[in-house]
Amino acid sequence: MSLSVTKLHERSPSTDWNCLLYLIYRAGATGVSGRVRLQKIVFILKEGLHIPFTVDFTKKKYGPYSDALMDLVTRLRSEGYVDEKMKGNEFDYVLTDNGRRLVEQVILEKLDKSVKSRIDNVVGPLSETGVGHLTHLAYAIQEVKK
Numbered sequence: 001m002s003l004s005v006t007k008l009h010e011r012s013p014s015t016d017w018n019c020l021l022y023l024i025y026r027a028g029a030t031g032v033s034g035r036v037r038l039q040k041i042v043f044i045l046k047e048g049l050h051i052p053f054t055v056d057f058t059k060k061k062y063g064p065y066s067d068a069l070m071d072l073v074t075r076l077r078s079e080g081y082v083d084e085k086m087k088g089n090e091f092d093y094v095l096t097d098n099g100r101r102l103v104e105q106v107i108l109e110k111l112d113k114s115v116k117s118r119i120d121n122v123v124g125p126l127s128e129t130g131v132g133h134l135t136h137l138a139y140a141i142q143e144v145k146k
Contacts, residue, residue, distance in 0.1 A: 015052045016072055018107045019045070021081060022116065024095050025103040026123040031094030033127070038073070038093055039065055040134035041126045047141045049118045063135040064142060 023041065024031050032038045043064040045051035055072065057064035073093065076082040081099035085092045095103065108116075126134065 014054075016054055016069075017076070018111050019051055019053055019115065019119070020069075020072060021076065021095065021099060021103050022107055022111055023119055023123060024082060024093055025100065025107075026119055027127050029094070031092050033087070033092050034090040034131065035070070036062060036090075036131050037127070037134060039063075039069060040131065040138045041123075042066070042069055043138050044126065044134065044141060045119065045122070047145060048137075049122065051115055051118060059142065063138045 020042070023045070032041065039057075040063060042053055042055070043057050043066070046053040046055070046057075047064075053069075055066045055068040057066045057069075059065075073082060073084070076099070077084055080096055081102055083094050083096050083099075085094060129137075
């Protein structure tokens with residue numbers, strides 16, 4: 001039984017789902033490069049730019065980390081919306097064709113305009129920033145949040 005993109009999305013909509021898929025969509029054809037980078041970008045978006053992610057982060061050796069974020073990525077992969085591709089010694093996260101259709105047909109309409117704007121303004125620079133710098137930025141945000 002094949003469901004439309006909209007029907008599949010209606011079964012499991014969430015703010016985290018929408019924001020993460022939109023983030024990967026805006027990262028372009030190459031997606032987000034690396035698990036650590038993905039973790040830091042989502043943390044910075046949530047804590048620094050108030051993007052409404054609900055995943056919780058804990059302090060780990062390499063900065064803030066969210067098991068719930070990786071669970072979400074796993075779910076999006078199993079639903080066929082995100083692909084995890086091994087590149088060198090890290091994973092790249094890219095949208096599948098179904099993921100791209102879901103964003104273009106559903107999420108672009110559902111996601112708040114100000115959220116899209118904030119993601120649009122930083123996803124390019126954050127995607128190109130070294131992981132070390134992202135980690136330092138995440139640590140700085142954690143310190144301010146204390």
